[in-house]
Amino acid sequence: ETGVTQSPTHLIKTRGQQVTLRCSSQSGHNTVSWYQQALGQGPQFIFQYYREEENGRGNFPPRFSGLQFPNYSSELNVNALELDDSALYLCASSPLTGGGEAFFGQGTRLTVV
Amino acid sequence: DQQVKQNSPSLSVQEGRISILNCDYTNSMFDYFLWYKKYPAEGPTFLISISSIKDKNEDGRFTVFLNKSAKHLSLHIVPSQPGDSAVYFCAASNYNTDKLIFGTGTRLQVFP
Numbered sequence: 001e002t003g004v005t006q007s008p009t010h011l012i013k014t015r016g017q018q019v020t021l022r023c024s025s026q027s028g029h030n031t032v033s034w035y036q037q038a039l040g041q042g043p044q045f046i047f048q049y050y051r052e053e054e055n056g057r058g059n060f061p062p063r064f065s066g067l068q069f070p071n072y073s074s075e076l077n078v079n080a081l082e083l084d085d086s087a088l089y090l091c092a093s094s095p096l097t098g099g100g101e102a103f104f105g106q107g108t109r110l111t112v113v
Numbered sequence: 114d115q116q117v118k119q120n121s122p123s124l125s126v127q128e129g130r131i132s133i134l135n136c137d138y139t140n141s142m143f144d145y146f147l148w149y150k151k152y153p154a155e156g157p158t159f160l161i162s163i164s165s166i167k168d169k170n171e172d173g174r175f176t177v178f179l180n181k182s183a184k185h186l187s188l189h190i191v192p193s194q195p196g197d198s199a200v201y202f203c204a205a206s207n208y209n210t211d212k213l214i215f216g217t218g219t220r221l222q223v224f225p
Binding site for chain 1: 115119149154155156157158159162183202204211212213214215216217218
């Protein structure tokens with residue numbers, strides 16, 4: 001059973017650019033959630049995908065968007081990057097919606113300069 | 114509006130003693146609570162959880178206590194080991210969603 005994997009592990013982008021982060025969910029998990037963790041803070045919920053549909057969104061602007069594919073892997077896209085987008089982006093998968101623990105990947109460290 | 118609060122940013126405990134990490138929440142709709150441990154350069158790792166229908170859940174050295182009336186939960190680690198040194202996050206959710214609301218974390222250091 002493979003765990004949650006994210007790519008890339010580190011990324012440096014320039015303000016105004018666009019970025020795509022990728023996540024492969026744990027085998028058998030059909031729900032993927034994305035979180036942003038700024039320095040010194042806890043992870044903050046961005047959005048969740050269940051069976052390729054968005055299933056809940058946190059307080060993030062529309063320039064944060066996502067996709068889930070038939071194999072349940074997922075992408076997080078951020079347009080018009082701002083300096084404050086610099087953070088650790090975490091992907092978590094879970095076997096079903098409705099309670100239960102989520103399993104996290106190691107994260108992608110995004111730095112916007 | 115911080116719905117989940119961990120008011121102690123750090124805690125230092127001697128090896129073999131008990132570590133107690135605390136967490137408070139404000140939203141009475143939360144019905145599932147979790148603790149995650151995070152090492153540097155790694156994602157959070159699930160540790161233990163508790164449903165709101167219980168007041169205690171135990172797993173080896175780790176016990177979580179829930180006081181619904183006080184909207185307070187705590188994680189007890191007995192005995193503490195140096196390998197427990199990490200940042201611990203408390204998280205809460207509503208059973209109808211998988212959206213986790215995290216606290217800001219407590220850095221635990223266990224020294225010999």
